Amino acid sequence: MNRLVWIFAGLLLVAGCKKSAPTPEGYLPRPKGTLTFSKDVAPIVYNQCATCHRPGQAAPFSLLNYAEVQKRAKQMAEVTASRYMPPWMPAPGYVEFTGERRLTVDQIGLIQQWAAEGAAEGNPADLPPMPKWKEGWQLGEPDLVVTMPVPYALPGGGKDVYRNFVVPIPLEKARYVRAVEFNPGNWRVAHHAFFRFDRTGDSRAADERDAEVGFPGIHTPQNAQAPSGHFLSWQPGKVFSQVPEGLSWRLETGTDLVLQMHLQPSGKPEPVQASMAFYFTDRAPTNMPDKISLNSYEIDIPAGVSNHVATESLVLPADLQVLGILPHAHYLATEVDGLANLPDGSKQWLLKINKWDFNWQGDYRCAHPIFLPKGTTVSMKFTFDNTDQNPSNPNHPPKRVRYGLQTTDAMAELWLQVLTSNAKDAAALTAFNQSRLIKDTIAYNTYLLKNDPRDASAYNGLGKAMYFADNFSTAWNHFQTAVKLNPDLDESHYFIALIYRRQNRFPEAKQEFQRVLAVNPKHSKAAGNLGVLCLQEGNLADAERYFAQALSLNPEDEIARRGLDDVVRLRR
Amino acid sequence: MFCAAAVRGAEMDPFKAHKDAKALVFIFVSNECPVANRYAPEIERLHKQYTSNQIAFFVVHADPSETQASIDKHTHDFGYTCQVLRDADQRLAHKAGVKVTPEAAVFLPNGKSLYRSRIDNRQADFGKARTEPTERDLQAALDAIVQGKPVPKSETRPVGCYIPFQR
Numbered sequence: 001m002n003r004l005v006w007i008f009a010g011l012l013l014v015a016g017c018k019k020s021a022p023t024p025e026g027y028l029p030r031p032k033g034t035l036t037f038s039k040d041v042a043p044i045v046y047n048q049c050a051t052c053h054r055p056g057q058a059a060p061f062s063l064l065n066y067a068e069v070q071k072r073a074k075q076m077a078e079v080t081a082s083r084y085m086p087p088w089m090p091a092p093g094y095v096e097f098t099g100e101r102r103l104t105v106d107q108i109g110l111i112q113q114w115a116a117e118g119a120a121e122g123n124p125a126d127l128p129p130m131p132k133w134k135e136g137w138q139l140g141e142p143d144l145v146v147t148m149p150v151p152y153a154l155p156g157g158g159k160d161v162y163r164n165f166v167v168p169i170p171l172e173k174a175r176y177v178r179a180v181e182f183n184p185g186n187w188r189v190a191h192h193a194f195f196r197f198d199r200t201g202d203s204r205a206a207d208e209r210d211a212e213v214g215f216p217g218i219h220t221p222q223n224a225q226a227p228s229g230h231f232l233s234w235q236p237g238k239v240f241s242q243v244p245e246g247l248s249w250r251l252e253t254g255t256d257l258v259l260q261m262h263l264q265p266s267g268k269p270e271p272v273q274a275s276m277a278f279y280f281t282d283r284a285p286t287n288m289p290d291k292i293s294l295n296s297y298e299i300d301i302p303a304g305v306s307n308h309v310a311t312e313s314l315v316l317p318a319d320l321q322v323l324g325i326l327p328h329a330h331y332l333a334t335e336v337d338g339l340a341n342l343p344d345g346s347k348q349w350l351l352k353i354n355k356w357d358f359n360w361q362g363d364y365r366c367a368h369p370i371f372l373p374k375g376t377t378v379s380m381k382f383t384f385d386n387t388d389q390n391p392s393n394p395n396h397p398p399k400r401v402r403y404g405l406q407t408t409d410a411m412a413e414l415w416l417q418v419l420t421s422n423a424k425d426a427a428a429l430t431a432f433n434q435s436r437l438i439k440d441t442i443a444y445n446t447y448l449l450k451n452d453p454r455d456a457s458a459y460n461g462l463g464k465a466m467y468f469a470d471n472f473s474t475a476w477n478h479f480q481t482a483v484k485l486n487p488d489l490d491e492s493h494y495f496i497a498l499i500y501r502r503q504n505r506f507p508e509a510k511q512e513f514q515r516v517l518a519v520n521p522k523h524s525k526a527a528g529n530l531g532v533l534c535l536q537e538g539n540l541a542d543a544e545r546y547f548a549q550a551l552s553l554n555p556e557d558e559i560a561r562r563g564l565d566d567v568v569r570l571r572r
Numbered sequence: 573m574f575c576a577a578a579v580r581g582a583e584m585d586p587f588k589a590h591k592d593a594k595a596l597v598f599i600f601v602s603n604e605c606p607v608a609n610r611y612a613p614e615i616e617r618l619h620k621q622y623t624s625n626q627i628a629f630f631v632v633h634a635d636p637s638e639t640q641a642s643i644d645k646h647t648h649d650f651g652y653t654c655q656v657l658r659d660a661d662q663r664l665a666h667k668a669g670v671k672v673t674p675e676a677a678v679f680l681p682n683g684k685s686l687y688r689s690r691i692d693n694r695q696a697d698f699g700k701a702r703t704e705p706t707e708r709d710l711q712a713a714l715d716a717i718v719q720g721k722p723v724p725k726s727e728t729r730p731v732g733c734y735i736p737f738q739r
Contacts, residue, residue: 060604060609
């Protein structure tokens, strides 16, 4: 079904491409022997390369003068022609993103002609002024900087490392964040990073499983999430910017930052101690962006197939603007397409990547928000090469690869950051996302159970999906299975308690909430709920005790605060 | 035959110094080439594995702009324990016919070339590295030499940073 939609979209595109096709640019060779570093090449290198190719930045060597550039002239001609440098995956001519790192065909041609003709220096008097780069944080003095308390020791050799570092954020009250900036701490080995936030302690627990700093993998606990409605990632050369006016996001107290870093060994042992700067604002958000995701859980790529395709599509439930886009795939992916088919028959590209590279993934911010009306079909198409010709193929010889979370499995996800402009559209989008979330959560946890039929947290996930779909009897069964497999799973006990309470079975509910606290004494919501139940019973002493416990765990628990007020009032 | 290079500033001819070796292995690197640098643990591994088989191992720097002090620091940082040569006049690089770093050249002590190519196929292209090499060309060549068999030729162009040859 989804594939049909895609093929249909592709056919339409051929007809519509006159309007949106990228116009090819040609290089007009300059008179032979006239190109010099000082006059022609330095302006390109200073502005397009030296941002990273200078001391203390991400690139492995500097390109700041004739000697440094001349000895690499041939290399530069090759890597710019292949567009390996500057690194920027989206193809030109489709969507304009902020912070694009891309040379024009003319600039590439010029470097090639100059290198081929002997890389002449020319007259140093022709040199443009060296750009003045800002030292330190590019966004200015931060309001808060958090740093990994202990550096991670990356070995000199071996495979690439994907590791998550948990950094507590010391906040006395919740703040609105208008920008963040990342410093990887060691530019030689940091390749890309994603940032998530966890208030539950799950990531901390994952970190504490072994003595080493951080925990491995590209998938963090389900409770570690990007800020609601936002993407946060870093790649070398990333330009951090403030959120658009009115779209700040709330950072709660007691939150841990989860830094997920892709580290490439450099040949020698390297310490890694990353930092993140936060920039706050007192102005609460006036609108809240949301996310829409397309996921393919059915990926199954036969060994030896070079152009396997995974597609998915959805129809937008409301008018909205696309602000940003985040593709995710692993090693076998080669191409990523995101396309919108508008109700009026026109096409709008959202993303076009012709050379997917796992190592350079991140989010893209649209230079201009893309308006898509209700009824627009948004589709994604990921292409995979599972042959030996794909050097990124982790299997040699190639083998069948299915959907999965490990880098050696396959994934295909396209996330859109979107903004609605009125309450009706926002409500339609929320309802739409809720039903998709339920569907995705079921698909995802079903996948987890296929791998491990005794995965208690997967049953917990299925239970939550059913609970939010108002299917309480099925939810009940999943939560019961989860606590049978892992009696210490506090979240399942908590939901069991909620279901008891819905059924007005208060003593059983109370018992389950108490079980939550026995397993996890820091579960503020369980304490708050116990306070409410005790208050109902007229047991003011216990109610006060539980509300106080909830408030000490989460000072912003409004229900517990009001409960305490009630206790005081009833005592009078 | 004379082919001098410098070991910590002192001129030496590796071919004369290792007349009785089964073979001499030169691996060309440079201070700032990330591709070559990432090979440091693999180069050390090969050195340790073959040095007892009368195979002399050298890491060679052939960029004239690299100072002896910067090479010494590089040797220390990347933990090389084999001999490190500074080929400032690029005579060894020319003789070997290497073009990039990292690239390996293997000779008999009499100067006859046995092998010149990549270490392995880990680096498929710029920015495209396999998680593990699937063809270890240099190791295959050294195994053949140790066993007295014909050395398989590698036809593949090595991926790395061009050596800045002086005109």
